[in-house]
Structure formats: C-alpha cells, structure tokens
Amino acid sequence: MTDVQNRPYHHGDLRRTIIETGLDILRDEKNWQFTLREVARRAGVSHAAPYKHFPDKAALLVELAMIGFDRLREALAGAKPEAPQSLFEEIMPISLAYVAFGTDNPALYRLMFSAEEGRSVGMHLDQRALAVFDIVLDMLSRGQDAGTIRKRPVRGQATAAWALIHGITLLAIDGILVPEKVGSAPLDAAIATLVEGLAIPQPI
Amino acid sequence: MTDVQNRPYHHGDLRRTIIETGLDILRDEKNWQFTLREVARRAGVSHAAPYKHFPDKAALLVELAMIGFDRLREALAGAKPEAPQSLFEEIMPISLAYVAFGTDNPALYRLMFSAEEGRSVGMHLDQRALAVFDIVLDMLSRGQDAGTIRKRPVRGQATAAWALIHGITLLAIDGILVPEKVGSAPLDAAIATLVEGLAIPQPI
DNA sequence: TCGCAATGTTACCACTGTCAACAATGTAGT
DNA sequence: ACTACATTGTTGACAGTGGTAACATTGCGA
Numbered sequence: 532m533t534d535v536q537n538r539p540y541h542h543g544d545l546r547r548t549i550i551e552t553g554l555d556i557l558r559d560e561k562n563w564q565f566t567l568r569e570v571a572r573r574a575g576v577s578h579a580a581p582y583k584h585f586p587d588k589a590a591l592l593v594e595l596a597m598i599g600f601d602r603l604r605e606a607l608a609g610a611k612p613e614a615p616q617s618l619f620e621e622i623m624p625i626s627l628a629y630v631a632f633g634t635d636n637p638a639l640y641r642l643m644f645s646a647e648e649g650r651s652v653g654m655h656l657d658q659r660a661l662a663v664f665d666i667v668l669d670m671l672s673r674g675q676d677a678g679t680i681r682k683r684p685v686r687g688q689a690t691a692a693w694a695l696i697h698g699i700t701l702l703a704i705d706g707i708l709v710p711e712k713v714g715s716a717p718l719d720a721a722i723a724t725l726v727e728g729l730a731i732p733q734p735i
Numbered sequence: 736m737t738d739v740q741n742r743p744y745h746h747g748d749l750r751r752t753i754i755e756t757g758l759d760i761l762r763d764e765k766n767w768q769f770t771l772r773e774v775a776r777r778a779g780v781s782h783a784a785p786y787k788h789f790p791d792k793a794a795l796l797v798e799l800a801m802i803g804f805d806r807l808r809e810a811l812a813g814a815k816p817e818a819p820q821s822l823f824e825e826i827m828p829i830s831l832a833y834v835a836f837g838t839d840n841p842a843l844y845r846l847m848f849s850a851e852e853g854r855s856v857g858m859h860l861d862q863r864a865l866a867v868f869d870i871v872l873d874m875l876s877r878g879q880d881a882g883t884i885r886k887r888p889v890r891g892q893a894t895a896a897w898a899l900i901h902g903i904t905l906l907a908i909d910g911i912l913v914p915e916k917v918g919s920a921p922l923d924a925a926i927a928t929l930v931e932g933l934a935i936p937q938p939i
Numbered sequence: 940t941c942g943c944a945a946t947g948t949t950a951c952c953a954c955t956g957t958c959a960a961c962a963a964t965g966t967a968g969t
Numbered sequence: 970a971c972t973a974c975a976t977t978g979t980t981g982a983c984a985g986t987g988g989t990a991a992c993a994t995t996g997c998g999a
Contacts, residue, residue, distance in 0.1 A: 545977080566955065577979050579957080584977090588956065644909055660911055681931070687924020690912060691899060694925055698902025699894070705848055707864060708894060720891020721898055727885070728932025749946080770986065781948050783988085788946090792987065 546584040548574050553595050557638040565638075567591070592642060599639045600663060606632045607666050618679045619726045621670060626696050626722050633700035640704065644697075667692050671729070680729045688729055695725050750788040752778050757799050761842040769842075771795070796846060803843045804864060810836045811870050822883045823930045825874060830900050830926050837904035844908065848901075871896050875933070884933045892933055899929050 552574045556565060567588045568578045585591045610628030615621035633640040643660075668689045674680040680688070699721060702708035708717060756777045760769060771792045772782045789795045814832030819825035837844040847864075872893045878884040884892070903925060906912035912921060 567957095568955065578955090579980080580978055582957075644905065664911075683928070684920065684924050687921045688928055690903070690906075690921040691925035691928040694902030694906055694912070695895065695899040695929075696902070697906065698898030698900070701848065701905065702894075702898055702901065708898070716888065717891045717894040720888050721895035724887070724892050724895035724932040725899075725928075726932070727936075728928040728930070732931075732936035771988095772986065782986090783949080784947055786988075 545574070545576060545580060548576075549581050549584060549591065550594060550598070553591060554598065554639070557595060557642065558636065560638060563638055563641075565592070595639070596643045599636070599643045600660060602636075603629070603632050603640075603643075604663050604666065607663065618674055618730050619723070621674070622692070622726055622729075623719075623722055625666075625670070626699075626725075627718075629696045630700050630703060630718065634703050637704045640700065644701075664689065664693055674729070679731065681731055691728065692725060695721065749778065749780060749784060752780075753785050753788060753795065754798060754802070757795060758802065758843070761799060761846065762840065764842060767842055767845070769796070799843070800847045803840070803847045804867060806840075807833070807836050807844075807847075808867050808870065811867065822878055822934050823927070825878070826896070826930055826933075827923075827926055829870075829874070830903075830929075831922075833900045834904045834907060834922065838907050841908045844904065848905075868893065868897055878933070883935065885935055895932065896929060899925065 549570055552570050553565075556570060556573070567581055570591075571578045571581055574580075581591065585594070606628050607625055610624045612621055612624050668685060671680060671685050671689050671692065675682065675685060699708060699718060703718075753774055756774050757769075760774060760777070771785055774795075775782045775785055778784075785795065789798070810832050811829055814828045816825055816828050872889060875884060875889050875893050875896065879886065879889060903912060903922060907922075
C-alpha cells in the first residue's frame with residue numbers, strides 16, 4: 532500500500548482514478564469535448580498512461596456509460612413509491628427521477644445512448660439498458676396483474692413508457708422542453724397522457 | 736456560367752457542393768466521423784476551401800441539421816392522411832413516417848438533436864424544430880376541436896406525442912427497439928398506447 | 940483596361956488518438 | 970537476498986484534425 536503523499540512512479544490505483552476523472556469531466560464539461568489527454572492531464576499522469584488500462588478511448592467511454600446505467604437503475608429503484616394508490620402515483624415519481632437523472636447528468640446520459648463512438652457503446656449497451664427497461668416492465672406487469680392497466684402486450688406498453696420518458700429526457704436536455712422546473716406543466720401533462728394510455732379507462 | 740467540364744480554379748458552386756457532400760457523408764458514414772477535410776476531399780477541393788463558405792465546422796453542421804428539419808417536416812406533411820376515420824388513423828401514418836425518417840437517416844437525425852457541437856445546433860434549432868412540433872400541435876388542436884381527444888392542455892399532449900415518437904425513433908436508431916420492420920408489434924403497440932392516452936375514453 | 944473583392948491553395952500551428960521504445964517499480968522463484 | 974520478469978508509467982513519434990495566415994487565381998465593376 533503505497534503512500535499517496537510522495538507521488539510514486541506507480542500511481543497505485545490509476546484505473547479507478549481515470550474513471551472518476553472521466554465522470555468528473557462528463558459532469559462539468561458542458562461543451563462535450565472528452566479528450567483522453569485531458570483525462571490524463573487531470574489525473575496528473577502522462578498522456579499515454581491510460582492505454583495501460585484501456586485499449587482505446589471508446590473502451591473508457593463504454594465503461595463510463597455502464598456506470599451511468601447502473602446509477603440510473605439505482606436512482607429509479609430508489610424512487611419507487613412504497614404504497615402507490617394508483618397507477619399514476621406509481622409511474623410519476625419514477626418518471627420524474629428518470630428525467631431528473633438525465634437533466635442532472637446530460638453528458639453522461641447522452642453518452643449512454645450514443646452510438647457515435649464506433650458503435651461500441653451501442654453494442655455493449657443492451658444488457659444494462661435492458662436492466663433499466665425491466666424496471667418499467669416489472670412495474671407494468673404488476674399493474675396488469677392488479678387489473679389497473681389495460682390488457683395489451685406488456686412489451687409494447689413498456690416500450691411506450693420508456694420511449695416517452697426517454698424522449699422527454701432528451702428534449703429536456705436539448706432545452707426544447709423547458710427544463711426550468713422538473714415538475715413543469717408540460718412534463719406532468721405528458722406523463723398524465725401516458726398514464727391514461729396505459730390505464731384501464733375510468734368512467735368520467 | 737462556367738463550364739463544369741474543365742475544372743476551373745473557381746469551383747463555381749462550392750457552397751452547394753459542400754452541403755450535398757456533407758449530406759452524402761451523413762448518409763453512408765455509419766461510423767459518424769464527420770471530418771471537414773473529408774468533405775473537402777470528396778468535393779475535390781483543398782482542405783481549407785470550405786472556410787470560405789462556412790466560418791467553421793459547426794456552422795456547416797447547423798446548416799445540414801436545418802435541411803434535415805425541413806425534410807422531416809416535408810415527410811410528415813406528405814404522410815398526413817386525407818380522410819382519417821379516427822384519431823388512430825390520423826396519428827399512425829404520421830408516426831410511422833417520423834420513425835421511418837429517423838431510421839432511414841440515422842446520422843442526420845442524430846445531428847439534428849445533438850448539442851455536442853458547441854451548442855450551436857441546439858441554439859439555432861428552436862425555430863425549425865418547433866415547426867415540426869407545430870405539425871403535431873395542429874393535429875391535436877383539430878382533434879380537440881372535433882371532440883375526439885381529451886380536453887387537456889394541448890401543449891402537454893403535443894409534448895407527449897412528440898416525446899414518444901422522438902424516443903421511439905432514437906431507440907430504433909440505437910437498435911434497442913428492434914427496427915427490423917417499421918410496422919413491428921412493439922412500435923404499433925406503443926403508438927396505440929399513446930392514442931389511448933390522447934383520445935377520449937370509449938365505452939369498452 | 941485596371942484594380943479589387945471573391946474564392947481557392949499552400950504552409951503552418953496546436954491538438955488529438957495511438958503506438959513503440961524505454962524506464963521504474965513490484966513480485967515470484969531460487 | 971538476489972535476480973528475472975510482468976506491470977505500470979514516461980517519452981517521443983506518427984498521422985489526422987480544426988483552424989488561421991499568406992499567397993495565387995479568377996471574375997467583375999469602374
């Protein structure tokens with residue numbers, strides 16, 4: 532266990548440091564210029580050092596995207612209401628948590644769904660993304676069992692739910708859907724529309 | 736009017752050529768490496784020539800994104816059904832056209848909604864994007880007047896509709912929502928769910 | 940016809956991703 | 970303890986990129 536004080540030749544735990552530095556850059560770099568050399572620079576290490584831990588830049592980005600999916604899943608799990616009285620009360624907090632995660636970590640969220648880096652992210656993305664998808668899927672399945680949502684292919688309904696929230700999140704990140712307050716009117720209305728589409732119609 | 740045959744010193748209409756070449760690259764470059772030098776190369780011109788027509792790379796990308804929005808708007812306008820018998824019949828073809836546009840022009844569609852290039856695209860995007868948004872808005876307004884959709888803030892419902900289709904399109908581009916056939920089951924189901932959320936509930 | 944503005948080219952700069960060669964360090968086997 | 974080796978970090982190079990400045994060529998108006 533080397534002492535951190537005297538900057539030894541070997542960093543000690545450079546891999547983790549690189550990942551954390553990468554997350555930092557994703558967090559405060561609004562201009563999305565993610566350079567491997569900048570990561571190395573911030574980590575106080577030479578520009579080629581990261582290559583001892585990651586085969587190339589895309590690999591690091593994949594790693595970061597993975598962490599992003601993990602965090603998103605945790606955020607959703609943490610937002611799940613305990614005793615929802617209606618489908619709306621169940622879906623709303625999770626949706627808000629999802630959108631909030633996206634607007635709080637715009638660069639990271641974009642990275643998660645970007646196929647721009649040589650298709651790598653997209654390739655490895657399936658499993659983790661589907662883990663998030665499964666949260667929605669479970670929610671709707673239970674709702675269907677409880678008789679609160681329509682009897683339609685669950686997969687299609689989950690797709691609708693995910694796509695809607697995903698779309699809202701990206702529109703919010705892009706500043707098109709005013710993300711002033713997360714609890715803004717269009718957002719609530721959009722989610723309400725989704726819930727109406729899922730729920731079994733009630734007598735007016 | 737210079738003859739195109741003998742490659743004069745002055746290209747003649749380089750600006751348009753650059754834009755078209757850019758669109759070509761967007762079309763067949765799946766790997767999303769959009770280099771200004773490659774554009775110049777394909778246009779058969781020196782690597783600095785584009786700077787006489789565009790201040791920088793971002794400006795060209797903004798231009799391309801604009802064209803993308805124009806084309807999307809035209810595609811949607813062309814897909815509008817003539818005499819829809821229901822809200823579903825009205826929304827479905829437009830939605831399919833939207834998703835098809837995205838999956839047919841993945842790189843272009845991504846560019847349209849990417850704020851990665853120095854926020855330029857996002858800044859200039861508003862007007863054109865809202866033009867697309869207005870198509871949805873008009874559709875829902877007319878539906879509300881006709882009494883086929885719920886009386887809720889139109890803006891929120893239009894947001895829901897757009898976000899859902901936008902999300903579906905991106906998920907399809909990312910290959911998460913199997914885009915095998917555009918008329919796939921999850922896609923139809925998702926749109927159906929949307930329509931149910933918009934429409935006034937019918938007696939079962 | 941002459942001079943200037945527009946447009947294209949060349950040469951250069953800083954920067955990036957990536958690789959090869961080299962240096963320092965930890966560690967296993969004797 | 971000593972030595973050979975694998976690990977990890979550094980330096981220096983390469984090609985490719987966005988961008989700028991200086992220069993060349995052309996078209997066009999006075």
